[in-house]
Amino acid sequence: MTQITLFAQVIALLPKEIIRKIIRDAGTDKHCKGYNTWIQLVSMIFCQFSNCDSVRDISNGLKSATGNLNHPGISRAPSKSTVAYQNAHRDSSVFQELFYMLFRYFGQQAAWERKGFRFKMPIKLLDSTLVSLTISVYDWAHYTTSKGAVKMHTLLDYDCLLPEFMNITGGKRTDNKAAFDIEIKPHSIVVADRGYCDYGLLNHWDSNNVFYVVRHKDDIQHRTIKELPLPEKHAQNVLLDEIIEFELPTAKDKCPKRLRRIAVWDEEHGFVIELLSNNVTLAASTIAKLYKARWNIEIFFHNLKQLLRIKSFIGISRNAVETQIWTAMITMLLFMWLKHIARYKWALANLAFLALAQHIYQNRPIQVAERALYTPSPG
Numbered sequence: 001m002t003q004i005t006l007f008a009q010v011i012a013l014l015p016k017e018i019i020r021k022i023i024r025d026a027g028t029d030k031h032c033k034g035y036n037t038w039i040q041l042v043s044m045i046f047c048q049f050s051n052c053d054s055v056r057d058i059s060n061g062l063k064s065a066t067g068n069l070n071h072p073g074i075s076r077a078p079s080k081s082t083v084a085y086q087n088a089h090r091d092s093s094v095f096q097e098l099f100y101m102l103f104r105y106f107g108q109q110a111a112w113e114r115k116g117f118r119f120k121m122p123i124k125l126l127d128s129t130l131v132s133l134t135i136s137v138y139d140w141a142h143y144t145t146s147k148g149a150v151k152m153h154t155l156l157d158y159d160c161l162l163p164e165f166m167n168i169t170g171g172k173r174t175d176n177k178a179a180f181d182i183e184i185k186p187h188s189i190v191v192a193d194r195g196y197c198d199y200g201l202l203n204h205w206d207s208n209n210v211f212y213v214v215r216h217k218d219d220i221q222h223r224t225i226k227e228l229p230l231p232e233k234h235a236q237n238v239l240l241d242e243i244i245e246f247e248l249p250t251a252k253d254k255c256p257k258r259l260r261r262i263a264v265w266d267e268e269h270g271f272v273i274e275l276l277s278n279n280v281t282l283a284a285s286t287i288a289k290l291y292k293a294r295w296n297i298e299i300f301f302h303n304l305k306q307l308l309r310i311k312s313f314i315g316i317s318r319n320a321v322e323t324q325i326w327t328a329m330i331t332m333l334l335f336m337w338l339k340h341i342a343r344y345k346w347a348l349a350n351l352a353f354l355a356l357a358q359h360i361y362q363n364r365p366i367q368v369a370e371r372a373l374y375t376p377s378p379g
Contacts, residue, residue: 235285
């Protein structure tokens with residue numbers, strides 16, 4: 001289990017007074033005796049840091065830290081039945097609200113550095129990931145006749161590589177339909193895969209002054225209005241740059257405006273990527289580069305599933321699953337913040353190891369543990 005002295009230092013990074021105000025406003029501690037929302041939050045972050053498989057692991061892990069719990073604000077370790085009951089019954093939306101607050105809080109503490117692009121327009125990466133569930137256990141999470149699942153629809157901020165919005169739905173909810181529920185600020189640019197190539201959605205974004213770069217489907221029917229000049233010396237991977245309009249009446253009714261279509265050769269994978277955009281000022285090479293940056297959200301999902309516990313759950317109700325997902329997101333935010341303030345350039349996997357390597361951390365502050373684990377690469 002995670003050494004509690006290090007864990008307490010991580011919990012100390014959280015703005016406790018702001019969190020308590022949100023909890024008071026949410027009313028989730030009304031008629032609560034003992035195991036309040038703050039303790040539940042700390043317990044679930046402990047679950048993520050310690051890679052707990054069950055509520056028994058959480059309870060026993062916190063009990064083993066007797067005498068070290070006062071600093072994180074826990075008077076005594078909860079029983080496994082208490083953890084299970086509150087995960088099932090305390091409204092998970094309070095942890096969703098806490099995540100968004102912490103996203104804003106840490107964002108105000110740091111000047112996230114943009115890499116790869118000179119323009120100041122906010123860049124948002126949009127995608128979803130499926131979390132599989134056993135249908136016989138999670139009978140509320142219907143996906144197919146034999147499988148259950150929930151889907152995490154996520155809008156990732158490119159600069160800090162953290163979700164500024166996430167919506168948890170059933171696995172059947174399609175990406176293009178779910179995207180209508182995701183608010184994107186005007187004059188941002190959203191980058192998405194072809195699952196979001198929906199004529200109505202593209203028009204919705206354009207009408208709200210949101211720029212987009214979306215990979216289009218192979219079967220779109222369009223008419224070329226104007227071919228734009230290609231770069232002569234640089235960006236030789238840009239094969240086509242043109243202004244188009246849709247031909248089919250159904251498509252034209254939903255998306256009447258003219259669009260920009262760009263074809264790019266993907267050298268790494270050996271095929272052509274065709275993109276749609278409503279931005280006519282950025283260079284075609286920049287739009288191609290923006291789509292390539294979409295890979296960062298795939299990396300985010302990979303880290304989330306590999307480093308934290310969202311592929312297996314300690315509760316079976318919808319509320320328990322959502323509570324675990326939102327507290328995992330808060331833990332990921334803490335990992336990213338630790339990475340940002342760390343003296344050395346850590347990968348998230350290294351930070352996860354740092355959090356789990358209990359024998360190194362005993363009675364040491366984070367900075368000392370960091371120096372103990374860091375080994376400069378040869379040369």
